[in-house]
Amino acid sequence: MPFMVLLFYLTVLYLSPNPFIDVFHSNSSAVDYFLHGRNPYSQNYADIYGGQFDYHPGFLYWPGALYLQTVSKVLLGDIRAILVIAWWGAVFCFPNTNRHTESLRTIWWFIPFITFAFEQAWLDPLLSFTAAATLWAMNNRRWWLMAVAIAVAASVKQYGFVVGLFPITMLALEREWKVLVKVSLAAFIVFLLVLAPFFIWDPHGFVTMTITAHTEARARPDALNFTAFWMRYTGSPFPVFAQVGMTLYGFGLAIFHLIKNRARYRLMVIAESWAIAFGFSMLFGKFAFCNYYWLLISFLILSLAFDNGKLSKDQDLGS
Numbered sequence: 001m002p003f004m005v006l007l008f009y010l011t012v013l014y015l016s017p018n019p020f021i022d023v024f025h026s027n028s029s030a031v032d033y034f035l036h037g038r039n040p041y042s043q044n045y046a047d048i049y050g051g052q053f054d055y056h057p058g059f060l061y062w063p064g065a066l067y068l069q070t071v072s073k074v075l076l077g078d079i080r081a082i083l084v085i086a087w088w089g090a091v092f093c094f095p096n097t098n099r100h101t102e103s104l105r106t107i108w109w110f111i112p113f114i115t116f117a118f119e120q121a122w123l124d125p126l127l128s129f130t131a132a133a134t135l136w137a138m139n140n141r142r143w144w145l146m147a148v149a150i151a152v153a154a155s156v157k158q159y160g161f162v163v164g165l166f167p168i169t170m171l172a173l174e175r176e177w178k179v180l181v182k183v184s185l186a187a188f189i190v191f192l193l194v195l196a197p198f199f200i201w202d203p204h205g206f207v208t209m210t211i212t213a214h215t216e217a218r219a220r221p222d223a224l225n226f227t228a229f230w231m232r233y234t235g236s237p238f239p240v241f242a243q244v245g246m247t248l249y250g251f252g253l254a255i256f257h258l259i260k261n262r263a264r265y266r267l268m269v270i271a272e273s274w275a276i277a278f279g280f281s282m283l284f285g286k287f288a289f290c291n292y293y294w295l296l297i298s299f300l301i302l303s304l305a306f307d308n309g310k311l312s313k314d315q316d317l318g319s
Contacts, residue, residue, distance in 0.1 A: 002088075005109050009084040009118055016119045017078070022048055022057065024121035027079055030059035031070045040066060041198055041205040053220065056213035063198050064155030065123050080121045087118075087125035090298075093136035094305040104305045111297065113290060122291035126156045128298035131163050131274065135267050135306045138167060147183045151190035158214065159278070166258055166273040173262060217286060219243075225288035243284050250280020271303035 018024075025048055030040035045057040059066065072082035091105040098104070111117075130153035137146035150164030164187060171180040199206045219238060221231050230238040254277035261269045275296055282292045 006084070006088050009088055009114075010081065012115045012118045013078050013080050013084065019119050019121065020048065021120050022055070023123070024080070026057060026059055027061075027065070027069055027121060028073075030066055031073045031079055034066060034070055035074070039198065039201050039205065041209050042202045054218045056209075056217065058209045058213060060209055060213055061123060061157055062155045062160075062195060062210060064152055064194050065126070065157065067194070068126065068156070080118060083121065083123065083125045084118055086129035087114075090125075090129040090132040093129075093132035095136075095139055098305055098307055100307075101305060104301055108298070108301055111294070113294075117290060117294055120291070122294065123157055124291045124295040124298075127153050127160050127163060127295055128302075130156075130160070131271070131299065132302055132305075134163060134167055135270065135302060138170075138270075139267060139306065143179055143183050144186065147186035148190060150183070151187040151194070154187070154191050155194040158210065159281070162274060162278055165277075166254065166270045169255060169258055170262060170270055173259060219286040223286070223288045224290075224293070225283045225285065227284055227286065228288070238284070243286070246284035247281040250284075251277045253277075253280070265307075267306040268303050271299050271306060275299040275303065 026045050029043070029045055033040045033043050040059045043058075045059070047055060047057045049055060068082050069079040073079050076082075088109070091108050094101045094105060130149040133149040134146055134153075137143065137149060146167065150167065153160040153163035168180065168184060171183065219227050219231065221228050227238040227243065230236075254273040257276060258269055258273045261272075265272070278292075278299065279296055282288045282296065
């Protein structure tokens with residue numbers, strides 16, 4: 001069955017080779033620029049929406065996404081293939097000690113909108129995979145793999161840092177200082193190695209596309225969140241201080257949940273903390289589309305898959 005599922009996913013890419021969405025067109029152009037020795041963060045990109053949205057066309061993600069999609073294009077002919085493989089392969093990180101593992105794998109593989117999501121070229125499967133790999137690494141005490149997974153997540157999308165935040169916090173709460181320093185330092189070094197070449201190549205272009213393009217963009221009225229609801233029914237923007245406040249509240253609530261419940265729920269509480277923090281920032285932020293809910297669903301499924309894992313209350317994370 002696993003092979004047939006992968007074949008089913010890849011068929012989607014074959015049937016829809018050129019979807020009309022900015023992520024696919026801009027990222028494909030970025031990969032082509034990179035393969036021709038040009039800096040993707042220094043180029044001009046077409047606005048396929050013709051000014052319909054407050055939108056900054058370009059390659060708007062960290063270089064980790066560029067590297068992975070370039071490999072995908074070279075080896076498999078489509079930048080989306082790596083996304084398909086990441087989502088498909090994440091389920092093999094689920095611990096077999098959970099009696100619901102097979103059911104959860106099936107749910108993960110057959111989320112109703114999965115084919116549409118793959119078609120659109122959204123990068124979130126990479127974050128879902130790194131989240132699953134992080135929990136697997138902690139469950140099996142593979143600290144270097146944990147560091148790499150956290151670094152990859154942070155180097156793919158700007159909000160990918162959330163994948164590393166709560167596992168690192170868990171290590172701090174468990175007072176596993178040696179492991180904490182080892183994992184944090186290794187992840188930070190990998191993250192810098194991924195980003196540094198493009199920042200050095202063109203600092204202004206890099207900052208413009210990856211930071212200011214997001215911070216200067218206005219909230220989307222077509223988003224699927226409270227911010228868009230507020231805009232439609234009040235006719236005014238949702239206050240920035242309220243957006244920031246609700247996001248910080250979500251992160252604070254997630255950390256409180258981690259502190260309060262880690263002894264009982266262990267790895268499960270990390271995935272739940274991801275869902276809480278990301279959920280608040282999504283519901284009260286500028287953007288919230290299908291891919292955001294896709295990532296949120298993956299965190300919730302991971303929380304069920306890693307329901308205690310192999311860890312018990314008395315086991316030491318660093319042993």
